[in-house]
Amino acid sequence: MPLSAEDAFELSKQFRDLGINLGNYRFANWNTFTPTQRRDLEDEEWSLLNSSSDMTTKAVGLALEESEVNIQNIHSSVGKAKRAIKKLEKVSEVINVAAATVGLAAAIVAKDPGAIAKNTKLVLKAANV
Amino acid sequence: MTGRMMTRHASPSLLHALRILSTMVLLAFTQGCTTNLKAIQDFANLSAESAQYTTLVDEYLEFPNRQKRYQPPSRYANLDAMAQDRATQKTSLLLRQSILETYMESLGRLAADEVVDNTEELGKLSSALEAQAATNPKEAEAYKKIAGMVTTVAVKRWRQRQLQDLIEQSNAPIQLILGSLQRIVSDGFGGDHQTEEAAIQNYYMTLTMESQDPAGKAALAEWKEFRMSQVHERSEAVQTYVKVLANISDGHQRLFDQRQNLSKKEVLQQVGDSVKDLRTLLETIKKL
Numbered sequence: 187m188p189l190s191a192e193d194a195f196e197l198s199k200q201f202r203d204l205g206i207n208l209g210n211y212r213f214a215n216w217n218t219f220t221p222t223q224r225r226d227l228e229d230e231e232w233s234l235l236n237s238s239s240d241m242t243t244k245a246v247g248l249a250l251e252e253s254e255v256n257i258q259n260i261h262s263s264v265g266k267a268k269r270a271i272k273k274l275e276k277v278s279e280v281i282n283v284a285a286a287t288v289g290l291a292a293a294i295v296a297k298d299p300g301a302i303a304k305n306t307k308l309v310l311k312a313a314n315v
Numbered sequence: 316m317t318g319r320m321m322t323r324h325a326s327p328s329l330l331h332a333l334r335i336l337s338t339m340v341l342l343a344f345t346q347g348c349t350t351n352l353k354a355i356q357d358f359a360n361l362s363a364e365s366a367q368y369t370t371l372v373d374e375y376l377e378f379p380n381r382q383k384r385y386q387p388p389s390r391y392a393n394l395d396a397m398a399q400d401r402a403t404q405k406t407s408l409l410l411r412q413s414i415l416e417t418y419m420e421s422l423g424r425l426a427a428d429e430v431v432d433n434t435e436e437l438g439k440l441s442s443a444l445e446a447q448a449a450t451n452p453k454e455a456e457a458y459k460k461i462a463g464m465v466t467t468v469a470v471k472r473w474r475q476r477q478l479q480d481l482i483e484q485s486n487a488p489i490q491l492i493l494g495s496l497q498r499i500v501s502d503g504f505g506g507d508h509q510t511e512e513a514a515i516q517n518y519y520m521t522l523t524m525e526s527q528d529p530a531g532k533a534a535l536a537e538w539k540e541f542r543m544s545q546v547h548e549r550s551e552a553v554q555t556y557v558k559v560l561a562n563i564s565d566g567h568q569r570l571f572d573q574r575q576n577l578s579k580k581e582v583l584q585q586v587g588d589s590v591k592d593l594r595t596l597l598e599t600i601k602k603l
Contacts, residue, residue, distance in 0.1 A: 191495075195502040202506065206513045209520075216524050224521075231517055232386055235510050236393050239378065242510075243400050246375075246503045250407045253495040256488035260414050263485040267421035270477040 191252055194245030198238045205234030352426040352578065354586040355478070355570065359423030361593045362563045366416035368600060371504050371556060372408045374549060376401050378507045385518035411496055415563075418485060425478045479574045486571035493564040501557045508550045515542045552603040559596045562589060 212219070212227045219227070293301035379398040383391060519539035526532050566589040573582040 191498065195498065195506070198506055199502070202510050202513065205510075206516075209513065209517050213520055213524065228517065228521060231513075232390055235513055235517075236382075236386075236390065236397070239382070239397060239507065239510055240393075240400075242503050242506050243397060243404070246404055246408075246499050247400075249495050249499050249503070250404060250411070253411070253492050256491045256495075257410065257414055259488035260418050260485060260492065263481055263488075264414070264418050264421050266484070267418075267425060267477070267481045270474075270481075271421065271424045 189244070189248065191245050191248035194241055194248055198241035198245055201234050201238035201241060205231050205238060208234065352475075352478070352583070354583040354590060355426040355577065356423045357590045358566050358570075358586050358593065359419045359426060361590060361597060362566070363416045363419035363423065365556075365559045365563065365593070365597055365600075366412040366419065368556065368559075368597075369409060369412060371500060371553060372405065372412075375408070375504050375507060376405055378511070381511065382514060385514040408499070411492060415489075415492065415496075418489065419563075422478070422481060425474060425481060475577060479577060482567070482570045482574050482577075486567060489567055490564060493560050493567075497557055497560045497564070500553055500560065505550065505553045505557075508546050508553065511546050512543065515539060515546065548603055552600055555596055555600045555603065559593065559600065562593050562596060565589065566593070 208227060208231045212224060212231070216224070293305045376398070379394040379401065382394050386394065516539075519535050519542075523532050523535050523539075526535065566586060569582070569585055569589070570577065573579070573585075576582050
């Protein structure tokens with residue numbers, strides 16, 4: 187089973203905790219160790235902390251890979267939204283209201299209630315409402 | 316002749332009819348669709364602004380170099396390789412924030428009233444009305460007002476549908492991206508800070524334990540405290556940014572859950588509350 191970002195973050199934490207515990211152990215028992223033993227222990231601590239950081243780098247990389255498909259989906263949605271905004275900036279491209287409202291104007295001027303109702307519906311239809 | 320007089324001069328009955336019609340049109344169209352969506356616009360704009368905060372990415376990339384302060388030279392090759400690996404992630408990390416910013420900007424623009432410009436439509440309408448032989452100036456003016464309302468309301472309605480569609484289509488990927496970013500920031504960038512604290516502790520404690528000089532020990536303690544406080548400050552920025560991302564995630568989820576009622580006062584009130592929280596968090600993070 188391939189390593190997931192979640193697994194890698196967890197491993198990173200475990201390496202770090204081991205490094206910290208080893209450091210605490212070295213300082214708590216400082217006087218019982220020889221200088222060489224202290225250096226060896228310190229070396230192991232750096233190894234563990236760097237393994238933790240390497241695993242963090244790996245985890246971030248995996249998290250980025252895992253979310254890649256969502257980036258593509260958002261790109262597509264943003265593209266649609268931008269087209270909608272462009273249309274909004276020029277109302278005539280959103281709704282062909284002008285033609286329909288002219289009909290409504292004529293109906294109002296003619297004082298024809300039936301035509302007013304019909305043309306109001308047409309305006310609504312043109313506006314896709 | 317009488318009919319001509321009625322159309323040439325202000326026809327009270329017609330103007331009255333126009334007033335009634337305008338009221339009807341408003342009532343018919345405006346229910347739930349003329350509400351100001353400024354709260355959504357503000358939420359989107361603040362979310363977009365927060366995505367411009369890229370300091371944490373820079374700190375993540377710089378982490379291996381900062382470690383050189385504390386680690387022995389024998390570790391530098393490992394740290395250089397780590398820096399190279401992280402550098403290759405920079406574009407992808409910034410892309411997550413930039414796509415979030417672009418998306419939120421689009422959301423904000425769709426929610427903004429000022430984007431709608433129906434001047435051209437109304438201009439065409441005026442010309443068409445003037446061409447109507449039987450239209451007198453007052454009628455034309457009155458009609459133009461109604462047409463203006465109809466157009467504006469219709470466009471607002473259309474815009475809300477676009478907004479609704481955008482939120483509906485984007486919520487799932489946005490939540491996943493935000494979740495992934497929260498993880499990266501919290502466990503990745505936050506994890507680095509814990510490691511940095513451990514490195515500071517190792518470095519200064521080792522020097523202190525080896526030292527026989529009380530003044531030197533005191534100086535080391537001060538330096539340790541200074542370095543720790545720098546890390547704590549960066550940790551605070553990480554925690555605040557995680558809250559920012561969580562706030563954006565909750566806010567967007569609320570918009571998705573209430574997408575059918577985006578113009579409802581209660582929904583806008585809730586979004587307004589998120590905006591206040593988001594603004595406070597952003598002000599905090601900017602000070603760090």
